Amino acid sequence: QKEVEQNSGPLSVPEGAIASLNCTYSDRGSQSFFWYRQYSGKSPELIMFIYSNGDKEDGRFTAQLNKASQYVSLLIRDSQPSDSATYLCAVDNYGQNFVFGPGTRLSVLP
Amino acid sequence: SAVISQKPSRDICQRGTSLTIQCQVDSQVTMMFWYRQQPGQSLTLIATANQGSEATYESGFVIDKFPISRPNLTFSTLTVSNMSPEDSSIYLCSVVTSPSGGQYFGPGTRLLVL
Numbered sequence: 001q002k003e004v005e006q007n008s009g010p011l012s013v014p015e016g017a018i019a020s021l022n023c024t025y026s027d028r029g030s031q032s033f034f035w036y037r038q039y040s041g042k043s044p045e046l047i048m049f050i051y052s053n054g055d056k057e058d059g060r061f062t063a064q065l066n067k068a069s070q071y072v073s074l075l076i077r078d079s080q081p082s083d084s085a086t087y088l089c090a091v092d093n094y095g096q097n098f099v100f101g102p103g104t105r106l107s108v109l110p
Numbered sequence: 111s112a113v114i115s116q117k118p119s120r121d122i123c124q125r126g127t128s129l130t131i132q133c134q135v136d137s138q139v140t141m142m143f144w145y146r147q148q149p150g151q152s153l154t155l156i157a158t159a160n161q162g163s164e165a166t167y168e169s170g171f172v173i174d175k176f177p178i179s180r181p182n183l184t185f186s187t188l189t190v191s192n193m194s195p196e197d198s199s200i201y202l203c204s205v206v207t208s209p210s211g212g213q214y215f216g217p218g219t220r221l222l223v224l
Contacts, residue, residue: 034212043216044202046212046213046214088152096166101152102151102152103152
């Protein structure tokens with residue numbers, strides 16, 4: 001059974017700081033990794049995906065993948081109070097479906 | 111991405127009744143899924159809705175309780191049958207629009223069973 005793990009948080013960072021969210025996965029054969037943001041009372045929203053080792057940047061967001069260590073992270077630069085949400089990590093399950101982690105709650109303090 | 115709508119957006123139902131939730135996408139998609147999410151919890155996959163054939167259910171979910179239809183590439187329904195208060199949850203439809211792509215979620219259906 002594939003597993004995806006995340007610290008549940010809450011992770012609190014001051015406004016303007018870098019928020020670092022981490023995710024580990026159990027299946028070494030996993031190929032595709034996704035980060036979702038979910039505001040309270042809303043459905044998850046896809047914000048980043050990464051397939052290759054290394055970094056992928058999109059605006060204030062950077063996804064980092066290390067397949068050897070089986071972890072993927074999301075960095076949010078210049079964090080804003082509007083970034084306060086739950087961040088879900090998901091791993092593709094060989095094209096059949098996706099396995100989600102429990103999510104990390106991020107709180108950005110003004 | 112895709113524009114996904116779900117109906118109803120919320121409902122309050124009596125135990126023992128059934129509710130059918132509809133999911134409509136504005137374009138043809140490769141995969142459709144149904145999830146359940148309890149407040150403050152992560153997503154639990156109920157099943158993969160397969161076009162023209164029986165859905166693929168995850169462990170702990172059965173067709174008699176959660177029958178699913180997917181008559182074409184843009185529409186699916188999930189029925190929650192013989193409801194009990196334990197079925198109170200948010201039910202989410204999601205789609206994948208391209209191979210190796212991520213999922214896009216519908217707005218969800220909030221269900222309260224009394």
